Amino acid sequence: MNGPLDFAIVIGMMVLTTWFGHYLSGTINDRKGFFEAGGSLPWWAVSASIIAFLVSSVTFVSVPAAVFRDGGNLTYFQVILGLALGKLFIAAILARPYYESRGIRTAYEYISARMDARTGEFSMVLGLILNIINSGIKLLTASLVLDVITGWGIPVCGLFIVLFSLLWSALAGLKTVIWTDFILFLVFAAGGIFALFYVAGTLQSSLAEAFVWLDTQGKLVLFDFSTDPERRYTIWSGILGSIGLSIAMGATQGTWQRVRACRSVADAKKAYNFSALFYVLHLFILGVGLALSVFYMEHPLSETVLAELAREPDRIFPHFIVTELPTGICGLTIASIFAAAISTQNSALAEAADVTVHHIYERFVRGASEAHYLWVARLSIVVWSVIFLVTAVYFSRFSAEGLLDLTFKLPNYVYGPIFATIMLARYGIGRFPSFMIGFLASCVTTAWMAEQNVSFFYWCPVSGTVMFLVVWALDRRPLDRSGVVVQPAIRG
Numbered sequence: 001m002n003g004p005l006d007f008a009i010v011i012g013m014m015v016l017t018t019w020f021g022h023y024l025s026g027t028i029n030d031r032k033g034f035f036e037a038g039g040s041l042p043w044w045a046v047s048a049s050i051i052a053f054l055v056s057s058v059t060f061v062s063v064p065a066a067v068f069r070d071g072g073n074l075t076y077f078q079v080i081l082g083l084a085l086g087k088l089f090i091a092a093i094l095a096r097p098y099y100e101s102r103g104i105r106t107a108y109e110y111i112s113a114r115m116d117a118r119t120g121e122f123s124m125v126l127g128l129i130l131n132i133i134n135s136g137i138k139l140l141t142a143s144l145v146l147d148v149i150t151g152w153g154i155p156v157c158g159l160f161i162v163l164f165s166l167l168w169s170a171l172a173g174l175k176t177v178i179w180t181d182f183i184l185f186l187v188f189a190a191g192g193i194f195a196l197f198y199v200a201g202t203l204q205s206s207l208a209e210a211f212v213w214l215d216t217q218g219k220l221v222l223f224d225f226s227t228d229p230e231r232r233y234t235i236w237s238g239i240l241g242s243i244g245l246s247i248a249m250g251a252t253q254g255t256w257q258r259v260r261a262c263r264s265v266a267d268a269k270k271a272y273n274f275s276a277l278f279y280v281l282h283l284f285i286l287g288v289g290l291a292l293s294v295f296y297m298e299h300p301l302s303e304t305v306l307a308e309l310a311r312e313p314d315r316i317f318p319h320f321i322v323t324e325l326p327t328g329i330c331g332l333t334i335a336s337i338f339a340a341a342i343s344t345q346n347s348a349l350a351e352a353a354d355v356t357v358h359h360i361y362e363r364f365v366r367g368a369s370e371a372h373y374l375w376v377a378r379l380s381i382v383v384w385s386v387i388f389l390v391t392a393v394y395f396s397r398f399s400a401e402g403l404l405d406l407t408f409k410l411p412n413y414v415y416g417p418i419f420a421t422i423m424l425a426r427y428g429i430g431r432f433p434s435f436m437i438g439f440l441a442s443c444v445t446t447a448w449m450a451e452q453n454v455s456f457f458y459w460c461p462v463s464g465t466v467m468f469l470v471v472w473a474l475d476r477r478p479l480d481r482s483g484v485v486v487q488p489a490i491r492g
Contacts, residue, residue, distance in 0.1 A: 009331030010338060013187065014164050043267035043274070046258050048185040049347070050087070050271060051278040059285055060192065060337045061141050062404035064317045067289025068296075073221040074286055076404075078238030079457070084276040085239065086246020091272035093426060094250045097483030098259040099268050104485050106358050107256035107422075113485045114425040118432040122439075123421045124359050126414055127252050128352065133410050135348040136391030141407075142338065143392060144314060154396050158389045161338065165345035166385045185278075191336020192284045198329065199291035199320070203298065210294045219293055229454045232405070241457025244464060245408075248415040251422035254351040292320060314404075345388065349381045356380040409456045416442045416463030423468055428480030430471040437474060442467035 066072050097110075104110050108127065112120025139158055146157035203210060214220050224234040231237070249255060262268040296316075301309070309315060321333050357377050365372075398406060417439050424430045430438070445463040450456075 005327050006331030006334065009328065010335045013335040014338070040263065041261045043262055043271040045179065045182045046262055046267075046271040047274045048182040048278070050258055050275040051185060051281075059282065061144065061317055062314050062407065063282065063285045064289035064292055065314045066404050067219060067286055068292050068316050069313055071218070072289065072293075073219045074290075075221055075224050075233035075238070077222055077283070077286065078224070078233055078235050079242050079408075080279050080282045082239040082242025083246055084279040086243045086249075087272045087276040089243060089247055090250045090255065091269040093247070094255065094422070094483075095259055095268040095272060096265050097426060097485075098256055099262070099265045101485035106355060107251055107253050108355065108359060110256070110485060111251070111421060111425040114428050114480075114483075115435065116431050119421070119425075119430065119435045121359070122432070122435070123251065123418070124355060126418050126421070128355060130248075130252065130411055130414050130418060131348055131352055132387060132391055133414075134407075135345060135388040136395050137407050137410065139345060139388055139392035140395050141314065143396075144312065144318070146338075155389070155393050158392045161345065162385045162389050165349055166381055187336055189278075189281050191333055192281055192288070195333055195336070196284045196287040196291060198325070199288060199295060202324070203291065203294050205294060205298065210290075213294060213297065214290055217293070219290060229452075229458060232455045232457065234455075237455045237457035240461045241408075241412075241455075241459075244419050244461035245411070245415050247422065248419035248460060248464070251418050251425075252351065253354050254347055257351065257354065288317065292316060295320070295324075348388065349384050352384040353377045353380045356384070405456075412456045412459040413446060415460035416446055417467060419460050419464035420467035420471070423464070424471055426483045428483075429468075429477060430475045434471045434474035438467040438471035441470045 063076060066076055067074065098107070101110055101113070104113060106124075108120045108124040110120075111123045139161060140154070142161050143154045143157040146152065146160065147154055150157065152160075200207075205213065211220070224231065225236075226234050227236065228234075229237075258271065259268045262271055305319060308319075318337075321330055325333060354377070357373055357380065361376050361380070362373070365376075395406070420438065420442060421435075424435070424438075442463040445466045446459050449459055449462065
């Protein structure tokens with residue numbers, strides 16, 4: 001960082017957020033309060049938490065880098081549009097079934113009740129794998145930023161971030177997570193908007209001259225209507241793929257927790273519908289990429305920095321923060337990136353701990369006190385913190401590929417089956433034998449598309465649809481459109 005003031009700003013933001021989030025959380029005495037916030041939170045706080053969980057440091061670091069790189073443009077906007085539409089689908093398809101189901105504590109128990117116990121357990125494993133992949137990549141991104149600033153190295157930087165995430169997750173569970181996410185959302189939203197206007201304000205070119213140059217470089221392309229399945233960012237792959245992965249994320253415990261944390265079904269729907277509007281923040285981040293392109297056209301990078309970017313292309317915005325921003329402003333911008341990083345990590349930790357206690361630990365230790373289970377929940381948060389950190393260090397060897405592509409590509413190996421699973425459970429279709437046949441069909445479809453170099457954005461909707469149709473054809477039962485579990489009994 002540029003000086004002690006910047007470091008003090010970052011630490012001060014974290015300490016104040018810790019205190020404020022814990023203050024708003026109140027006292028937690030049981031698991032329902034720890035994992036579902038007792039159904040007591042306002043929809044607007046939940047809505048901000050939804051977007052804070054999804055807008056990670058990858059957004060702040062990798063989206064500008066994707067625009068800045070040679071051949072980069074604004075076609076990521078098509079993915080943003082699909083992600084926003086995906087939130088509307090979750091509100092329409094899953095909010096009511098999740099909220100009104102009784103005797104169910106997790107999304108995977110919901111799947112068990114709607115299909116059968118073995119399917120629910122298998123989906124839990126898929127959900128944990130997805131959580132590990134997503135958390136590892138996002139932790140790596142934030143660690144990369146801190147490494148550029150401090151030179152501590154990825155492992156130490158990752159540990160620094162994980163410690164704050166662990167603290168916020170363990171204090172009062174989902175209540176602290178959502179309230180700190182709300183605060184952090186305000187911080188990184190302000191940081192993203194400020195970053196755009198600050199970088200733009202440093203340009204020597206006029207706004208008209210900058211846009212003319214950007215247009216000659218092809219960086220103002222917004223939509224790509226190509227039907228070539230190998231093209232990564234097209235209107236078809238962006239919208240279909242992003243809606244598919246949004247619905248797949250609806251099958252995770254994080255979605256279940258946020259729906260159940262609301263005060264009513266109407267509030268749960270409102271939280272997800274309004275979260276779609278918050279994706280406007282991404283437009284400011286895209287603008288940062290454009291502004292960086294013009295800035296470094298006017299101030300060419302050294303050969304040393306260009307060599308570093310060839311190895312790790314996501315370093316461009318952190319490089320600008322460290323070398324160009326004045327003291328104080330640098331600290332505020334770094335605080336914004338950490339806000340995005342930690343809001344993702346603490347949500348992932350709360351989700352993993354919930355699944356660990358309800359699906360794994362309680363199977364072996366039944367009838368213990370609520371205090372005991374709360375202690376185990378907090379201990380499991382520590383264990384999952386270590387797992388996420390190790391995963392981030394491992395993924396660092398793939399950072400030359402670009403973290404934005406890595407963020408979408410790796411999870412898409414499992415998004416398809418997860419997407420199909422929640423849709424099958426939502427409509428009460430399938431049992432474990434037919435489910436596994438469909439799962440194998442989905443895996444074969446994904447492997448074939450990867451071999452044929454089909455854009456990974458297609459993997460989830462295509463392989464998930466194949467799995468859904470295979471299971472439905474084998475099961476041959478009418479759709480149960482209510483989706484609500486009225487009896488807690490789980491089918492064997």
